[in-house]
Amino acid sequence: METPGTWALLLVLLLLVLLTLALPRTRGHLPPGPTPLPLLGNLLQLRPGALYPGLLRLSKKYGPVFTVYLGPWRRVVVLVGHKAVQEALEGQAEEFSGRGMLATLDGTFDGHAFCIGVFFSNGERWRQLRRCTMLALRDLGMGKREGEELIQAEARCLVEAFQGMEGRPFDPSLLLAQATSNIICSLTFGLRFPYEDEDFQALVRAAGGTVLGVSSRWGQTYEMFSRLLKHLPGPHTQLLGHLSALATFAIQQVQRHKESLDSSAPPCDVVDAFLLKMAKEEHDPSTELTDKNLLMTVIYLLFAGTVTVSTTVRYTLLLLLKYPRVQERVREELIRELGADRAPGLRDRARLPYTDAVLHEAQRLLALVPMGVPRTLTRTTCFRGYTLPQGTEVFPLLGSVLRDPEVFEQPEEFNPDRFLDADGRFQKQEAFLPFSLGKRVCLGEGLARAELFLLFTTLLQAFSLDSPCPLGALSLQPAVSGLFNIPPAFQLQVRPH
Known part of the structure; x- marks a missing residue:
């Protein structure tokens, strides 16, 4: 005859079996x-x-x-x-x-898995997508004079937007993100948007919301217990909303390109380049250049191109507010080497070793992706x-x-001089790896380096930066630290030279 003690023993044995099954297998x-x-x-x-x-x-x-x-x-x-x-x-x-x-x-959007495309793929699919994306970016100006001129033009628009603040304190986050998003939108879709466009602002905020979502405490908790939490309500549903906003925009742009594609004309942007190559290889069933992979690659470019460079530039401006003497040295070097009127170009990097050292030290100290991907x-x-x-x-x-x-x-x-030799010349550091290393090194490294240099030097050539609050109140510690280190919000004032 079964007794309560028998049931208790069976429950204990069952619990032990479940715990044993739950132990990680090595x-x-x-x-x-x-x-x-x-x-x-x-x-x-x-x-x-x-x-x-x-x-x-x-x-x-x-x-x-x-x-x-x-x-x-x-x-x-x-x-x-x-x-x-x-x-x-x-x-x-x-x-x-x-x-x-x-x-x-x-997650998924409209039946498309987000974890495909050039960022998440592996094996032959990844090699094909990376090769196609790199070739498209290079053909469209990355590393060439055309790409430099595109960034310079956007830098001038950013200066005008800063001037429009008329000396009032403002948070530069949105304007910086719009500038970098416009650069990637120009390369990827052949489009540039006015900063006042509310739909464009919503798109940029969705990219920023994605960064906050994956880096938040909840995002880190979700990484550890996703198998359980994905079935429950929580902040991850809001994150999917941000991703869906990016996906909706990408789908609209891809569809627009499909409807207007001229197979006899050279590609004008990354989407055109992908669609033309897909059309040529349609007969080959082994190709990985599919609509889904194109869409997710475009979403990755849009997301990464919007948030990474703008966050780094924002942190660099915060450092210059915190350390006015560093800002003064950068401005002195820019005026001495370029004057007040000539727009900075990539060829000027060698003539601006201290400015280059400041940018490298800011990237090192920020460590934008501290855990790596x-x-x-x-x-x-x-x-x-x-x-x-x-x-x-x-x-x-x-x-x-x-x-x-x-x-x-x-x-x-924060010590930019660590990137200078005894004669004041810029010197590389082997451990400077903000873009990672090896076969998965960031495919947009060249573009990001060009954007950082041209946006930063153009702003510092045009303005002196002031903090409306005491320097001691400025914190350099990340407001959020997870997959990304997100700098704290701050206000600045600009004075034209």
């Missing part, structure tokens, strides 16, 4: 790390809203290569510091070239004596490279 000879708990993984060692500092803290105990479990199912090998990251991403570039998961972006192993790999199974996810912590104390003395301080 294959291969993995790096050391904290012991994961059933259902929780390493939640007790890693606060979901502060993954990056938690990972840095664990590296002090387990070394520059270690293993953690983000929730019960997601096993990640973490790389910390310049040596470990370089050895993996450059020394074993092919093995570490897979793209890992970003659960916050693993997740990678996966394309095949089972031996790394530093460990055996990492194919498909193992890897976090290369770029923030730990950009602030590696073995490379950068007093890495938490």
Whole structure:
């Protein structure tokens, strides 16, 4: 006869079985790390809203290569510091070239999965999409005089917008994001929008909302427990709304190009280049140049082209408000080398070593993508004596490279002179890797570097920057730190020279 004690014993045994099944399965000879708990993984060692500092803290105990479990199912090998990251991403570039998961972006819109396209794809699909995107950007002016002139024209529009503030304090975030978004829209769609256009402002804000969503405490929690949380209501639904706004705009532009495409004319923008190549290869069923991959590649270009450069320029302006002497030295160099009237060009970079050093130091200190974008192993790999199974996810912590104390003395301080030699000439730093490294290096690095230099120098040539609040009240710490480091909001005033 069954008794209450029998039922209690059966429930305990059932619970033990479930906990055993929930324990992460380990294959291969993995790096050391904290012991994961059933259902929780390493939640007790890693606060979901502060993954990056938690990972840095664990590296002090387990070394520059270690293993953690983000929730019960997601096993990640973490790389910390310049040596470990370089050895993996450059020394074993092919093995570490897979793209890992970003659960916050693993949604769908109108039947299209966001996690495809050039950013998330792997294997032959990724190689085809990257090659096609790079060729299109280069043919349309990236790295050429045409691309430089496009950025210079947008920089002049940005100066006019700043002048329109008439000395009043303002937050530069939206205007900077509109400028960088217009550059990528011109390259991708052949379109430029007035800053006053409300639909354009909504598009730019949607890109910014996506960055905030994936970087928020909720976004980091979602990365650890996405299998459970995706079935529940929460802020991730708002994130999908921002992504849908980007997708809707991209679909409209792709459809517009399809309706007006002239197969006998040379491509005028990235979408044209994709559509023409797709038309030529339609007979080949193995091609990955499909409508879905085109759409998601366009969304990635729109998102990344809007938020990355504008955030970096904004942080650089904040640094110049905080350190007026640095601003003065930049302005003195610009006036001495270029005068007050000649527009800065990319060929002037070599003549402006201190200005270039300030831009590099701002990127280093900001560490825009501190955890790096997740990678996966394309095949089972031996790394530093460990055996990492194919498909193992890897976090290369770029923030730990950009602030590696073995490379950068007093890495938490803002010191542009670290990028200058004894004679005041610009000198490269091997650990300066804001665009990552290896086969997955940012495909827009050249464009981003050109935008940063031309937008920043044009603004500093035109204006002196002032803070309406005391300098001591200006914080340089990120307002949000997750996948992205987002600088705090601030007000500035500009005075024309």
